[in-house]
Structure formats: C-alpha cells, structure tokens
Amino acid sequence: MSEPVRLQKYLATCGVASRRKAEELISAGRVSINGKVITSMGEKVSPGKDTVLCDGKPVLVDEEHIYVMLNKPKGYVTTLSDPQGRPVVTSLVSDIPHRLFPVGRLDLDTEGALLLTNDGALAQKIQHPSHETNKTYEALVQGHPGQTKLKLLEKGVILEEKKTAPATIKVVKHMQRQTLIEITIHEGRKRQVKKMFEFIGNPVISLKRIAYGRLFLGKLPSGKYKILNPKDLKKIFL
Known part of the structure; x- marks a missing residue:
C-alpha cells in the first residue's frame, strides 16, 4: 500500500476495524492525520508518509493477516x-500479538x-450483503x-418495513415447553433471529451461532479460540 488511499480503507487494512466501523471511528473524531482530527470520509492517507493515530495510538500496516474463530x-x-465497562471479546484473544x-x-x-x-478486506467481504455469507444459529x-x-420464517417476514431474505429452518429437538431450532440466514440485521421468532410468537430463550458457511464451531470450548x-x-x- 503506497498510493494515497481513503482513510477508512487504511484503518481497515491496518486491522483497526472493519471499514464500516472505521467510518464510525472517524465520525466520532477518534482519528487524526498528522495531528489534525478528521471527521469526514473524503480524506486520504499516504502510507509511510502520513502519521495516523486512532485514540492517540499509531496506526500502522500489519503485514501478517490473522484469522481467529472465538467461541464467544x-x-x-x-x-x-465499552463505556459501561463490560468485558470485550478482544480481551479473550489478548495473547495474540496483533490488533484484531x-x-x-x-x-x-x-x-x-x-x-x-x-x-479489513476479508471482513468487508463477509459482511457485505452481495456475498450472502450464511450464518447458522441454534435458537432455543x-x-x-x-x-x-416455520414455513413463514423460511419464506421471509416483514421486520421494520422490510422483508427478511429466505431462511433455512430445521427442528432439532422438541422439549416439554421449548423447541431447539437450527436457523440459517445470510443477512446481518440487528437482533434479526430474535425478532423473527418474536414475530411468530415464539420468543428466543437462548441463542448460539454455530457456523459461518460450512465453518462450524464444533467442540471449541466457551471463551477459547482457534487460529x-x-x-x-x-x-x-x-
């Protein structure tokens, strides 16, 4: 990366955050170039020449890309x-010498x-709707x-004036007053799975994501990760 690039792309490439989150950091005034706080999206950076700080810390290109699956x-x-002081997921991978x-x-x-x-490029690819990356959950x-x-959920329901994309539903287990259901979606709307089951009158008691595409969580213990x-x-x- 030697040619000038947009600031949000630079932040994503350096592993600060995904491009969308990088834009939020910029808007919040948490990023500076050569001592000047930047809040607009049009600014460009010359890697190796400009000094970029995020929350006062230097932002440098990390040549080695690391990919981790965590059982959150x-x-x-x-x-x-987190301003409320709640534990953050990055604390569970703090022994990895890269900013994830x-x-x-x-x-x-x-x-x-x-x-x-x-x-940042891979994160963008996974999250962009055009790639339709499947995510599978177990919902109790x-x-x-x-x-x-269940057929209604598979075909799509109207949430906040927009229909959800088709989903795949599989009943895993019936219990006395509960049902364990496996649901696969490719959208990433906030609290989408919970809202879908609320829509049909069967609220979620607990929710666990078990796969991205065909990459399954398997028996990875809670709080642990794998490279x-x-x-x-x-x-x-x-």
Whole structure:
C-alpha cells in the first residue's frame, strides 16, 4: 500500500476495524492525520508518509493477516471498548500479538462463533450483503412453533418495513415447553433471529451461532479460540 488511499480503507487494512466501523471511528473524531482530527470520509492517507493515530495510538500496516474463530461467551460485547465497562471479546484473544477486531457482532446475551481478524478486506467481504455469507444459529425458543409458522420464517417476514431474505429452518429437538431450532440466514440485521421468532410468537430463550458457511464451531470450548488456516477460510464462502 503506497498510493494515497481513503482513510477508512487504511484503518481497515491496518486491522483497526472493519471499514464500516472505521467510518464510525472517524465520525466520532477518534482519528487524526498528522495531528489534525478528521471527521469526514473524503480524506486520504499516504502510507509511510502520513502519521495516523486512532485514540492517540499509531496506526500502522500489519503485514501478517490473522484469522481467529472465538467461541464467544454470554456477557461479552463485540466492540473494541465499552463505556459501561463490560468485558470485550478482544480481551479473550489478548495473547495474540496483533490488533484484531470482530467481524460483525453478537448480542451481549448471545454466544457462539465469532470471527476476529486484522484483515479489513476479508471482513468487508463477509459482511457485505452481495456475498450472502450464511450464518447458522441454534435458537432455543418458547413453545412448539408449527410448520405453518416455520414455513413463514423460511419464506421471509416483514421486520421494520422490510422483508427478511429466505431462511433455512430445521427442528432439532422438541422439549416439554421449548423447541431447539437450527436457523440459517445470510443477512446481518440487528437482533434479526430474535425478532423473527418474536414475530411468530415464539420468543428466543437462548441463542448460539454455530457456523459461518460450512465453518462450524464444533467442540471449541466457551471463551477459547482457534487460529484459522486458508482451508478454513474457504469453508466460510461455500
């Protein structure tokens, strides 16, 4: 990277955050170029020449890309810092000598597979709607939703004036007053799975993401991570 590039792309390439999150950092006035705080998206950076700081810390290109799958526990937030003092997911990978950021998000009370990386381009690819990256969840819901309700979820329901994309639903287990359901979606709307089940009258009791594409969480213990290899990454986009 030697030619001038847009600031948000530079931040993403350097592993500060995904490009979308980088734009939020810029808008919040947390980024400076050569001592000048930047709040607009049009600024460009000349790598190796300009001094870029984020929250007062130098931002440099990390030549080695790292990809991690974490089994996020409940109670952790998927941000780089939290003003309320809640634990952040990056604290669980603090022994890795690279600045990693989470790809997408999981709610505070949602657990399971979470990707972290310093590769802004890959993060952008995973999150961009055009790539339709599948994400599979196990949802424990109240009651026993029938086939009519589940077919409705598969075809799409109207949430906040927009229809959800088709989903894949599989009933894993019926219990006395609850049902364990596997649901696969490729959208990334906030609290989407929970809102979908609320729509049909079967609220989610607990939620766990178990896969990106064909890359499954497997038996990775809660709070632990594994480094992904090129073969693993390919499974995300299958």
